[in-house]
Amino acid sequence: MKKKGPPEIDRYPYNLIYFPDLHKNKGLTMADWNSEWVAKIKEALTALADEKNIEIGDIESRLKGARPPKADMGDIAFPLFPFAKEFRSAPPQLAAEVAARLGESPLGKARAMGPYVNIFLERDQIISDTLARVLADEESWGHNDSLKGRKIMIEFSSPNTNKPLHLGHLRNDALGESSARILRVNGADVQKVILVNDRGVHICKSMLAYKKFGQGETPESTGIKGDRLVGDYYVKYAQWAKEDPTAEAQAQEMLQKWEAGDREVRDLWEMMNRWTLEGIGKTYEKTHISFDRYYYESQLYMLGRDIILKGLEEGVFYKAEDGSTRIDMGEIGLDTKVLLRSDGTSVYITQDIGTAISRHGDWPFDQLIYVVGNEQDYHFQVLFHVLKKLGYDWAESLYHLSYGMVNLPEGKMKSREGTVVDADDLVADLSELALEEIRSKGREDEVEDPRATADAVSLAALHYYLLQVSPKKDMIFNPKESLSFNGNTGPYLQYMAARICSMERKAREMGWDLEKKTVDGTLLTGDEEWELAGILADFPRTVEQAGRDHNPSLITAALYNVAKVFSRYYHDNPILNNENLDLAMARLQLSLAVLRMLRSGFDLINIPFLAKM
RNA sequence: GCGCCCAUAGCUCAGCUGGAUAGAGCGCCGGACUUCGAAUCCGUAGGUCGCAGGUUCGAAUCCUGCUGGGCGUACCA
Structure with missing residues (x-):
C-alpha cells in the first residue's frame, strides 16, 4: 500500500486516533497545519543547534512557510537560507539535516528539496475534514468572527440629484456593497449609509433649465426615468449657459432663494429631487445595491460650524490674518486648511466634520469607512486629521477606501465631455447581450425566465x-470585453455553479443521500482533488483578509481559482458517471463543497447565483 | 513648483507580510463534444517586471534617484 518518496506521498490509513487535535477542533485550516510545522521545525533547529553547540537567535520570525511552485513539490515549503550562516553549513545540507530529524509523523512528511524543507501533508484526513466542515456550513463557508463585536459604518455611492448614476458610481457601489458584505460575514455589525448630494448650485442648474424649458413635463408624461429626465435638463443648462452669460448668476440667485426657503424654489427642488431619487433607486434595485440609512446633504450642510468654533476656542484651530479659521497641518507635512471663511461661513469640509460627528451620535461606530475616489485622498487626510485633533477616539480608525478612476478604452471619461457611460444603459446593454447568448445557445426553454x-x-x-x-x-472598463462572457468573468463563475447544480439535481433524482455530511477522503486521491480541498480550506482566511484589507478582489481571485481548477477536474474526471458509487458520492460531495464556496462567495461580490442558465 | 498614487506578455489584470522556473484571461495558431451542461477543456507562441543604483544569502515585492502617466494642491463641492 505504501509508495516511496516524493512526488508520491505515503498514505496513512484513515484513522482518527492519529489526529486527536483534528477530532477536537473542527476549525483547523491549512494555516494551522502550517503553524504545526513551524513548531516542529523550530524544535528540530533548536535541537540541532544544541548538538552543534551553536548559539541561535530567534527562529520563528525567520521561519516562514510558503507554497511550493509546483504541487508535486509538496504543500508547504520552508526556506532555510536565513539559518545557513549561524550553522555554518550550506542551506541544502541544513535542509537535509532538518528533514532527517523530522522524518515522518501523523501530520505528514518532511523532505529536503534543495535549500528547502518541504512538507507533504497527509491528505486523506485533511480532505475528509475540510469537506465535512464545508458541507456542514450550508451556504456560509468562509464566514468567521474575526470582526465580531465591531460596529462599522460604510458610506458609499454619494449620488447627486441632478443626474443619473454613471460608470464611476457602479465601481463605487460595487466596492461599497461588496466590502460591507465581506465585513458582515467577518462578524462585524455593519451599517451601509448613503450621502445624497441634494443641494448646491449644480442642483439649481438643472432646476433652472427645467423651469425655463421644461413646460411642465414629468417622468410620467414623458415616460423618461426621473433621474434621466433631470439629468437631461442639467445638460440643457450647460448648453444654454454657453449662450447666455447671465446663466451662472441666475443659478446662484436660485441657490440663495433655496437657502432662504423660498416656497416656489423649494417645491420645484422637492419635486425634481424626488424624480431623481426614484430613478436612482430603481438603478440600485436593479444592481442589488441597498442602504441601511439615508443621509441628505440638505439636512447636514449647516453642521460642523459650531464644532469648528469650539475648536477655535480650545486652540486646536487658529484665526488667520485674513480672518478665516484654519488648521495648521505642519505636523503631518501638510499646509494649512481653511475650515471657516473669513465671513464665518462653512466650506465643504466643515460639513463633513459635522456629519461624521453627528453620525457617531446616531450610531456609535468603531470604524467609519468612506468609499470615495482617489481624487479626494487629500480631502480625507485633512478630514481625519481634524477629527483626531478634536480628540475623538474613533477618529483613529477612520478609513478612506480610495479607488482609482474608471476609464474607457478610447480615452478618459469626463462628464463634461459627454462620454460618460450611463449606468442604466450599460446594465441594459449587458443584459441584452446575455439574452442573445441564451437564445443562441437554445436555452430559452431550459431557464424559467430568460429575461431575469x-x-x-x-x-x-x-x-x-x-x-x-x-x-x-x-x-479601463472595456464594455465589449465585459460582455464577452468568456474566460475570467462573472458569467464563467455562474456557469460552473450551474453545472454543479445540474449534477446535484441528477443525483437527487437518482435518490442519493445529499444530506450526508461525512466524506471518505481516502477515495479522493487525485492532485486536483487535493488542490480543491486546499482552496476550500483557505477560503475563510481569504475572506478575513479581504475584510481586513477592504479588498474584494481577493474574493474574485479565490472564486476564479476554485472555478478554474474545478472546471478542469470536471472535464477530466467522471463524477456521477462512475461505476464505483462510493467514489461517485465522494466526488459529488467535493463538487457540492465547491458549490458552497461559490455561492458563499457570489454573495460577497454581489453576483447572483443561478441554478440554471 | 510641492504632495499622493500608478508603471508586470500585443491588450486587460493577478502576484499574500521579500523565497525555487513571474501567472491568468483576451487576442493569435492548433487540438477536444455518441459520454455528468462546449457560456467548457487542453496545447503552442508571447517578459530586460519603466530605467539606474542600493539593502539582502535571495527583490516584481523593501529604500533612494530618475523617466513616463494619473490625481490633487480653492475662503469650489
Whole structure:
C-alpha cells in the first residue's frame, strides 16, 4: 500500500486516533497545519543547534512557510537560507539535516528539496475534514468572527440629484456593497449609509433649465426615468449657459432663494429631487445595491460650524490674518486648511466634520469607512486629521477606501465631455447581450425566465469585472470585453455553479443521500482533488483578509481559482458517471463543497447565483 | 513648483507580510463534444517586471534617484 518518496506521498490509513487535535477542533485550516510545522521545525533547529553547540537567535520570525511552485513539490515549503550562516553549513545540507530529524509523523512528511524543507501533508484526513466542515456550513463557508463585536459604518455611492448614476458610481457601489458584505460575514455589525448630494448650485442648474424649458413635463408624461429626465435638463443648462452669460448668476440667485426657503424654489427642488431619487433607486434595485440609512446633504450642510468654533476656542484651530479659521497641518507635512471663511461661513469640509460627528451620535461606530475616489485622498487626510485633533477616539480608525478612476478604452471619461457611460444603459446593454447568448445557445426553454436570467448574468459580468481589479488602481472598463462572457468573468463563475447544480439535481433524482455530511477522503486521491480541498480550506482566511484589507478582489481571485481548477477536474474526471458509487458520492460531495464556496462567495461580490442558465 | 498614487506578455489584470522556473484571461495558431451542461477543456507562441543604483544569502515585492502617466494642491463641492 505504501509508495516511496516524493512526488508520491505515503498514505496513512484513515484513522482518527492519529489526529486527536483534528477530532477536537473542527476549525483547523491549512494555516494551522502550517503553524504545526513551524513548531516542529523550530524544535528540530533548536535541537540541532544544541548538538552543534551553536548559539541561535530567534527562529520563528525567520521561519516562514510558503507554497511550493509546483504541487508535486509538496504543500508547504520552508526556506532555510536565513539559518545557513549561524550553522555554518550550506542551506541544502541544513535542509537535509532538518528533514532527517523530522522524518515522518501523523501530520505528514518532511523532505529536503534543495535549500528547502518541504512538507507533504497527509491528505486523506485533511480532505475528509475540510469537506465535512464545508458541507456542514450550508451556504456560509468562509464566514468567521474575526470582526465580531465591531460596529462599522460604510458610506458609499454619494449620488447627486441632478443626474443619473454613471460608470464611476457602479465601481463605487460595487466596492461599497461588496466590502460591507465581506465585513458582515467577518462578524462585524455593519451599517451601509448613503450621502445624497441634494443641494448646491449644480442642483439649481438643472432646476433652472427645467423651469425655463421644461413646460411642465414629468417622468410620467414623458415616460423618461426621473433621474434621466433631470439629468437631461442639467445638460440643457450647460448648453444654454454657453449662450447666455447671465446663466451662472441666475443659478446662484436660485441657490440663495433655496437657502432662504423660498416656497416656489423649494417645491420645484422637492419635486425634481424626488424624480431623481426614484430613478436612482430603481438603478440600485436593479444592481442589488441597498442602504441601511439615508443621509441628505440638505439636512447636514449647516453642521460642523459650531464644532469648528469650539475648536477655535480650545486652540486646536487658529484665526488667520485674513480672518478665516484654519488648521495648521505642519505636523503631518501638510499646509494649512481653511475650515471657516473669513465671513464665518462653512466650506465643504466643515460639513463633513459635522456629519461624521453627528453620525457617531446616531450610531456609535468603531470604524467609519468612506468609499470615495482617489481624487479626494487629500480631502480625507485633512478630514481625519481634524477629527483626531478634536480628540475623538474613533477618529483613529477612520478609513478612506480610495479607488482609482474608471476609464474607457478610447480615452478618459469626463462628464463634461459627454462620454460618460450611463449606468442604466450599460446594465441594459449587458443584459441584452446575455439574452442573445441564451437564445443562441437554445436555452430559452431550459431557464424559467430568460429575461431575469439575462439580468442576473449581466450583473455577474459587471460586478466581477469591476471588483477583480485592486481598488486603488485606475482601470479601463472595456464594455465589449465585459460582455464577452468568456474566460475570467462573472458569467464563467455562474456557469460552473450551474453545472454543479445540474449534477446535484441528477443525483437527487437518482435518490442519493445529499444530506450526508461525512466524506471518505481516502477515495479522493487525485492532485486536483487535493488542490480543491486546499482552496476550500483557505477560503475563510481569504475572506478575513479581504475584510481586513477592504479588498474584494481577493474574493474574485479565490472564486476564479476554485472555478478554474474545478472546471478542469470536471472535464477530466467522471463524477456521477462512475461505476464505483462510493467514489461517485465522494466526488459529488467535493463538487457540492465547491458549490458552497461559490455561492458563499457570489454573495460577497454581489453576483447572483443561478441554478440554471 | 510641492504632495499622493500608478508603471508586470500585443491588450486587460493577478502576484499574500521579500523565497525555487513571474501567472491568468483576451487576442493569435492548433487540438477536444455518441459520454455528468462546449457560456467548457487542453496545447503552442508571447517578459530586460519603466530605467539606474542600493539593502539582502535571495527583490516584481523593501529604500533612494530618475523617466513616463494619473490625481490633487480653492475662503469650489
